[in-house]
Amino acid sequence: MAETSMALRSRALVAESRHLLFTVAPGAIWIFVFLVLPSAYLMGVAFMTTGPYGLPEMPLSLDSFRRLAGFGFLGWSPGNLYTLLRSLWQTLVSTALVVVIAYPIAYYITTCREKWRPIMLLVVVVPSWTNQVIRTFGWMNLLAPGTPLAGLAESVGLINPNMGLYPSNFAVTLGLVYNFLPFMVLPLYAAFEKLDTAQVQAAQDLYASPVRAFWHAVFPQTLPGLLAGTVLVAIPAFGMYVIPELLGGGKGMMLGNLVANQFAGSANWPLGAAGAILMLIATFIGLFAMRRVGKRLGGGEEVVI
Amino acid sequence: MKKRTLQRGLGVFWWLTLVFLYLPLVVVMVFSFNSANSAAHFTGISLRWYRRLLGNEEILSAFANSMVLAITSSVIALVIGCLIGYGMYRHRHRKLGWLIVLIYLPIVLPDIVFGISEMTFFVQIHRLTGILQPGIETMIIAHVTFQIPFVALIVYSRFVGLDPSLFEAAKDLYASPWQRALHFMLPTIKPALLSAFFLSFTLSIDDFVISFFTAGPESATLPIYIWGAIKKGVSPEINAIATLMIGAVAIAAVLSLIFSYRRQR
Numbered sequence: 001m002a003e004t005s006m007a008l009r010s011r012a013l014v015a016e017s018r019h020l021l022f023t024v025a026p027g028a029i030w031i032f033v034f035l036v037l038p039s040a041y042l043m044g045v046a047f048m049t050t051g052p053y054g055l056p057e058m059p060l061s062l063d064s065f066r067r068l069a070g071f072g073f074l075g076w077s078p079g080n081l082y083t084l085l086r087s088l089w090q091t092l093v094s095t096a097l098v099v100v101i102a103y104p105i106a107y108y109i110t111t112c113r114e115k116w117r118p119i120m121l122l123v124v125v126v127p128s129w130t131n132q133v134i135r136t137f138g139w140m141n142l143l144a145p146g147t148p149l150a151g152l153a154e155s156v157g158l159i160n161p162n163m164g165l166y167p168s169n170f171a172v173t174l175g176l177v178y179n180f181l182p183f184m185v186l187p188l189y190a191a192f193e194k195l196d197t198a199q200v201q202a203a204q205d206l207y208a209s210p211v212r213a214f215w216h217a218v219f220p221q222t223l224p225g226l227l228a229g230t231v232l233v234a235i236p237a238f239g240m241y242v243i244p245e246l247l248g249g250g251k252g253m254m255l256g257n258l259v260a261n262q263f264a265g266s267a268n269w270p271l272g273a274a275g276a277i278l279m280l281i282a283t284f285i286g287l288f289a290m291r292r293v294g295k296r297l298g299g300g301e302e303v304v305i
Numbered sequence: 306m307k308k309r310t311l312q313r314g315l316g317v318f319w320w321l322t323l324v325f326l327y328l329p330l331v332v333v334m335v336f337s338f339n340s341a342n343s344a345a346h347f348t349g350i351s352l353r354w355y356r357r358l359l360g361n362e363e364i365l366s367a368f369a370n371s372m373v374l375a376i377t378s379s380v381i382a383l384v385i386g387c388l389i390g391y392g393m394y395r396h397r398h399r400k401l402g403w404l405i406v407l408i409y410l411p412i413v414l415p416d417i418v419f420g421i422s423e424m425t426f427f428v429q430i431h432r433l434t435g436i437l438q439p440g441i442e443t444m445i446i447a448h449v450t451f452q453i454p455f456v457a458l459i460v461y462s463r464f465v466g467l468d469p470s471l472f473e474a475a476k477d478l479y480a481s482p483w484q485r486a487l488h489f490m491l492p493t494i495k496p497a498l499l500s501a502f503f504l505s506f507t508l509s510i511d512d513f514v515i516s517f518f519t520a521g522p523e524s525a526t527l528p529i530y531i532w533g534a535i536k537k538g539v540s541p542e543i544n545a546i547a548t549l550m551i552g553a554v555a556i557a558a559v560l561s562l563i564f565s566y567r568r569q570r
Contacts, residue, residue: 016396023392024404027385027453031407034450038426039418045425105322108315122562127326129554133513133528134547137535138329141336141544146346181326239415241514246535256417263421263518273425276418283415 046273056269064270068278080258084278086169087255091238094176098184098233099226101177106188106225110195121189128182136175136246143171143247167249175243180236184229191225223297231290238286239279255279330551337544354545364546367530371510374441374526378448379505383498385449386456386505391490393457394464408458411451420518423447427519440521447519448512452505459504463497507557 046064051057070080109120127135142149143165153159165171195218203213241256248254255275262272340351358364389408393401411419427443430436437443475489491498513528520529527546534543 020392020396020399023388023395027389027457028404028407030385031411031450031453034423034426034446035411035414035419036407038422039414041426041429042418042422101322104315104318108319111312111315118565119562122558123323124326126554126558127330129507129511129557130330130551131511131513131528131531133532133535134333134550135329137531137543137547138333140535141332142329178325178329181322235413236415239417241417256415259417259421260518263424269425272421276421279415279418283413287413 042273042276044273045269046277048270050268050270053267055267056273064268064274067268067271068274083253083258084255086253087238090169090172090176090240090244090254091234094173094180094237095230095234097173097177098180099229102181102184102188102229103222103226106185106192109185109189110192121186124185125182128179132179132242133246135179136243139171139175139178140166140246143174166247167252169248169252171247172244172252172254175247176237176240179240179243180233183232187225187228187232188222189225191222195221220297224294227290227294227297231287235283235286238282333544334548334551336541337548339541339544342541354541357542358545358549361542363525364527364530364542367525367527370441370524371526371528374444374448374516374524375506375509378445378452378509379502381445382449382452382456382505383502386453386501387460387494387498389453389457390460391464393461397465408454411454416512416514419451420447420515423450423515424518438521439519439524441524443519443521444516444524444526447515448509451512451515452508455504455508456501459497459501460494463494467493 045056047060047062048056049059049061049063068080070076070078105124109117109124112120141147144150145162145164147164150159150164153165154163159165199217199221200213203217208216238254239256240254241260244252244254244257245260248257255278259272259275259279262268262275335347337354338350338352339347340353341348389404393404393408414422423443423446424439427437427439431438437446471489471493475485479485479488513532516526517529517532520526525533527550531543531546534540
C-alpha cells in the first residue's frame, strides 16, 4: 500500500518536473544562450589582448583595464577618467533635477479630481513612448544656433554669438532630465496615492509647522517611491549612449560612448569590454544599495523592480 | 488661503512641465511642414518633405524592416514568455530564485552592454560557423530576448490575480490539459496577452541602441535610418518621418485611454 502511494507521488513529481521543464525551459534557455553566454563572452574579452583590427586575442592580460585607467603608449592621459567622472556627475545632477521636478508634479496629480488622474499620468508618459532618437533630435532643433532659446542665452551672455546651446554638457543634462522625468513621476505618484493622511492630520493637530509636517509626516512615506524612481532613472542614465552622442559632442562624452566607440570606427574590443564591466559593476552596486536602503525603510517591495 | 496659493502655484508648474515635455515634439512636427530647408526659420506651410518621403526607397524599406522586426519578435516573445509566466505561477512554491535572476537580467542590464554583448557574440559565431550573419534575424533574436521578461511578468501577475479555485473547477470540467489550456487558460488571460503583445511591440519600435548594434547593412530600421540621417547632417525629411512616428504614438495613447476607461465601466 505504502509502496503504491510512494510510486504515485514520485510519478506526480516527475509529471510536475516535466511540466516545469516544458513551460520554463524554452525561455530560460533562450535568455541563457542569447544573453548570459554573450555577456560572459564579453566579460572574457576584457581580459584578452588587443589584436589587429581591435579584435581580442590570446594571451590573457590586464592591459585593457590599464588602458581604461588612462595608461596608453604615450604615458598617462586623463581623458578616460574625465569621461567616467562626467558620467557620474551627469547622473547625479540629472537625477536630482528629475526629483525636484517630479515631486511636485506627482503630488499635484493626486490633488486633482480622480477622473482626471489617469489622463494626467498618460500625458506625462506619452512623450517617452516616442523613439529616443526622435526626442533627442527635437532638442537638437530647439537648441541649434539661431533658435529663440539660443538667442536668449546669447543675449544674456551665456554663449558666444552664432553658437548653439548644443553640443554641450548643459544640453546632455537637459536631455537626460527630459528623458527620465516620467520614470520618476510614476513611482512617486503611486507613493503619494497611498499616503496615509491621518499622519499629516496628526502633525497638524500637534501644531507642527507645514515644513515640519512635510518632513516628518509626508516625506518618509514617499521615500519608497523616490527610491524606486532613483533606480529607474540613475542606472540607465549612467549608461546612456544616445543623448551624449547627439547633444554632447566630444567634450560631453559619457561612459556609454567610450564603450560604444571601441566597437565601431577605432575598434578595441578588450578596452570596450573593460568599460562594459565597469558599467555593470556600477549597475549592480546601485541596485544593491537601493535594495539595502529600501529594506531598512520597510517599503522593500516597491524597490524591487 | 495659503493652501489655495500653493495649489495655484502647482498648477502653473504643471503646465510649464507639460510645455517642457511637449515642446521638442511640437517643434519637430511644426518644422516638418516648413517650406524652407531650415530648422530655425519657418517660411510657410508645404508638404514637400512628406512627398519626398514617399519617393525614398531607403525610408520605405526601413519602415518595412521596423514592422517585420516588431511583429515577428513580439509573436515569438509572446509564446515563450507566456509559457514562462505560466510555469512561474504553477511552480511558484518551489525555489525558483535562479529563474527570477534570469528573467530580471535583460531588464537591469544597461542597453549598451546588452547590445554590445549580442553584437560581439553574433560576430564571433558567424566567424566560426557562418550562421547568424548580422541582419534582421539577429535583431529579432535580440529583441525577443528583452521582450520575454515583460511578457512573462505580465502573464504571471494575471495568473496570480486569479482565484485559485478556478483552476480546480477547470480540472473538473475538462479532461485533458490541452482542453484546459484552450478553453480555460487562454480565454482568461486574453487581456494580459493583448497588453503583453502591445508592450512588446512598443518596446521593439522604441528600441534604438540594441537594434543599432545587432543590425546588418541591409536591415536598418526607422530609428537607425533617422540616426544615420542626423549624423550626416540634419535634413527636414527627418522631421516628416519623426512626425509620422509621433502621430502613431498619439493614436496609441488615445486607444489606450479609451481601453482603460472602457475597462473601468
